[in-house]
Amino acid sequence: MATNPTLQTPNPTLAEQVLHAIQAAIVNGDLAPGSKLKEPDLARAYGTSRGPLREAIRQLEARGLVQLTPHSGARVTNLSVTQLLDIYELREALEGMACRLAAARLTDPEIGELRRLLEQHGAAVEDQNGREYFRQEGDLDFHYRIARASGNEVIARVLCEDLYHLMRMYRYKFSLVPDRPVAALKEHWRIMDALAEGDGELAELLMRRHIRTVRQNIQRSADELAGDSTASNNHEGAA
Amino acid sequence: MATNPTLQTPNPTLAEQVLHAIQAAIVNGDLAPGSKLKEPDLARAYGTSRGPLREAIRQLEARGLVQLTPHSGARVTNLSVTQLLDIYELREALEGMACRLAAARLTDPEIGELRRLLEQHGAAVEDQNGREYFRQEGDLDFHYRIARASGNEVIARVLCEDLYHLMRMYRYKFSLVPDRPVAALKEHWRIMDALAEGDGELAELLMRRHIRTVRQNIQRSADELAGDSTASNNHEGAA
DNA sequence: TCGTCACTGATTGTCGACAATAATTGCCTT
DNA sequence: AAGGCAATTATTGTCGACAATCAGTGACGA
Numbered sequence: 001m002a003t004n005p006t007l008q009t010p011n012p013t014l015a016e017q018v019l020h021a022i023q024a025a026i027v028n029g030d031l032a033p034g035s036k037l038k039e040p041d042l043a044r045a046y047g048t049s050r051g052p053l054r055e056a057i058r059q060l061e062a063r064g065l066v067q068l069t070p071h072s073g074a075r076v077t078n079l080s081v082t083q084l085l086d087i088y089e090l091r092e093a094l095e096g097m098a099c100r101l102a103a104a105r106l107t108d109p110e111i112g113e114l115r116r117l118l119e120q121h122g123a124a125v126e127d128q129n130g131r132e133y134f135r136q137e138g139d140l141d142f143h144y145r146i147a148r149a150s151g152n153e154v155i156a157r158v159l160c161e162d163l164y165h166l167m168r169m170y171r172y173k174f175s176l177v178p179d180r181p182v183a184a185l186k187e188h189w190r191i192m193d194a195l196a197e198g199d200g201e202l203a204e205l206l207m208r209r210h211i212r213t214v215r216q217n218i219q220r221s222a223d224e225l226a227g228d229s230t231a232s233n234n235h236e237g238a239a
Numbered sequence: 240m241a242t243n244p245t246l247q248t249p250n251p252t253l254a255e256q257v258l259h260a261i262q263a264a265i266v267n268g269d270l271a272p273g274s275k276l277k278e279p280d281l282a283r284a285y286g287t288s289r290g291p292l293r294e295a296i297r298q299l300e301a302r303g304l305v306q307l308t309p310h311s312g313a314r315v316t317n318l319s320v321t322q323l324l325d326i327y328e329l330r331e332a333l334e335g336m337a338c339r340l341a342a343a344r345l346t347d348p349e350i351g352e353l354r355r356l357l358e359q360h361g362a363a364v365e366d367q368n369g370r371e372y373f374r375q376e377g378d379l380d381f382h383y384r385i386a387r388a389s390g391n392e393v394i395a396r397v398l399c400e401d402l403y404h405l406m407r408m409y410r411y412k413f414s415l416v417p418d419r420p421v422a423a424l425k426e427h428w429r430i431m432d433a434l435a436e437g438d439g440e441l442a443e444l445l446m447r448r449h450i451r452t453v454r455q456n457i458q459r460s461a462d463e464l465a466g467d468s469t470a471s472n473n474h475e476g477a478a
Numbered sequence: 479t480c481g482t483c484a485c486t487g488a489t490t491g492t493c494g495a496c497a498a499t500a501a502t503t504g505c506c507t508t
Numbered sequence: 509a510a511g512g513c514a515a516t517t518a519t520t521g522t523c524g525a526c527a528a529t530c531a532g533t534g535a536c537g538a
Contacts, residue, residue, distance in 0.1 A: 011529085013309045013491070015297070039520070049493045051290065054521090055297045058254070062301030064396075070252045071499050071520060086393045093332045101328075154325040157303075158397055250499085252521070278490070288523045293491090310490060310529050483536080490529070499520070506513075 015052035019059055026065050026076055027168045033078040064166055081222040084170060087163055088215035094159055096208040098150035103200035105151045111196050117142060118188055125181045135181055136171050142188055174221040254291035258298055265304050265315055266407045272317040303405055320461040323409060326402055327454035333398055334382060335447040337389035342439035344390045350435050356381060357427055364420045374420055375410050379403060381427055413460040
C-alpha cells in the first residue's frame with residue numbers, strides 16, 4: 001500500500017498498468033520462473049488487447065524479469081544460483097557506494113524516517129508467527145531507501161528498477177539460518193548509526209559486510225541443496 | 240563492424256531491427272538529445288508500422304536512451320552534467336569490480352586479444368588526423384571487453400546494455416585536454432599488465448583511478464563551460 | 479493589447495484481423 | 509514399439525484503422 005505504482009500518474013497507459021500487474025504476478029510467484037507468457041491468455045486475463053501487452057513484455061525483458069526469444073515468446077526469468085550470487089556481488093559494490101554517498105547527504109527528517117522503518121522492522125522480527133513476508137519486505141525497503149538517498153539517480157535506478165524486483169522473486173527460495181533475522185536487523189541498526197553520524201566510510205564497510213554475509217548464507221544454502229538428493233540441478237529448491 | 244547486432248539472430252524481429260537502428264541514430268547524434276520521437280515519421284523512415292516501433296521505444300526507455308511521458312510521447316534523453324558525472328561515479332565502482340574479477344579469470348587467448356586491441360588503439364592515437372572517432376570507440380571497447388570478461392553476467396549487462404550507450408551519446412560533448420589520449424592509453428596498458436599478471440587488486444585500483452581521472456576532466460570541462468557566456472544552464476554545451 | 483477559450487490538426491493509445499513462424503498431434507515407416 | 513515425418517493447431521509478428529488525448533491556432537471579449 002505504501003507504493004502503489006498505478007497511482008503515480010493520473011491517467012496511466014494500459015501498457016503501464018499491465019506492466020505493473022505482470023511484474024507483481026512474477027514477484028509474487030503467480031507466474032512461476034520458467035513459465036511461458038502466452039499473449040492471448042494474458043491479454044484476456046488483464047482485459048486488454050495484445051498491443052499494450054507486448055509493450056509491457058518488452059519492458060519486462062529490459063528489467064530482466066522475463067527473457068524473450070524471437071518467434072517463440074517470453075518466459076519468466078529463471079535465475080541460476082550463480083546469477084543470484086552475481087547479483088549479490090554487484091549489490092555489495094553498488095550499495096556500499098550508495099551508503100557512502102547517502103551518509104554525506106541524509107537530512108534529519110530522512111534519518112528519522114529510516115529509524116522509524118527499522119523500528120517497525122524490529123517489531124516484525126519480534127512476533128515470528130508468519131510475518132516473515134513483511135520482515136523481508138521491510139529489509140528490502142531499508143536498502144531501497146538508502147539507494148534513493150544516495151542522490152545518484154543512476155545508482156538508484158539500477159538498484160531499484162532492475163535488481164530489487166529480481167531479488168524479490170527469490171525471497172523464499174533459500175531458507176534463512178536460525179536467528180538470522182535478528183542478526184540482520186542488528187546490522188541494519190549499525191549501518192543506520194553510521195549514516196546518522198555521517199560516517200560514510202564506516203557505513204560503506206558495514207553495508208558491504210552485511211550483503212556479503214547474506215550472499216554467503218545463500219551460497220551455503222545452495223550447496224546443501226545441491227548435496228540433497230531431491231535437488232535436480234540448479235533451479236527450484238526451497239520449501 | 241566488429242559487433243553488428245542485427246546479425247546475431249538469423250531472423251530478427253522488426254521491433255529488434257528498428258530498436259538497433261534508432262539506438263544507432265541516437266548514439267550517432269542523428270537524433271539529437273531532447274528531440275521528439277514522432278511515431279508516424281519514424282515508422283515511415285524505417286518502413287514499418289507503429290506496432291514494432293512502439294515496442295522498440297519501450298525498450299529504449301528501459302535502457303535510458305529515451306524518456307517517455309504518457310499521452311505525450313518519447314524524447315531522446317538529455318543528460319544533465321550531474322547525471323553524466325553520476326554515471327562515471329557508478330562506473331568507477333562497477334568497472335573496478337569487473338577488473339578485479341576479470342584478473343582472476345582471463346585466459347591467455349583473451350589476454351592476447353586485449354593486447355592486440357590496445358595496439359590498434361595506440362595506432363589510432365598516433366595519427367591524430369581525424370581518427371578521434373575510432374580512438375573513442377577503441378577506448379570504450381577496452382572497457383566493454385573487461386566487463387564481459389568479469390564473468391559476472393549481471394555486471395556485464397548493466398555496463399554494456401545500459402551505461403555504454405548513454406556514454407557513447409556524449410562522446411564529443413566535452414573537449415579532451417591536450418595529450419589526454421596518450422595518457423589514457425598508458426593507463427590502459429598499466430591495467431592490461433595488472434590483468435595479465437592476475438593482480439586483481441592492482442587492476443581494480445588502476446581502473447578506478449583511470450575512470451576518476453576522466454570524470455574529473457569532464458567536471459572541469461563542464462565548469463569552464465558554465466563560466467562561459469554561451470552556456471545557458473546545464474544542457475547543451477559543447478561545440 | 480492582452481488573456482481566455484473553443485476549435486482544428488496532429489499525435490498517441492488501443493484494438494481486431496491477417497500472415498508467418500513455431501509447437502503439437504497423429505500417422506506412417508522401419 | 510520407437511522414431512521420424514507431415515498436417516494441424518496455436519502462438520507470435522505485423523499491419524491498418526479508430527478513439528482518446530494533446531498541442532497549436534485563431535477568434536472573441538475585457
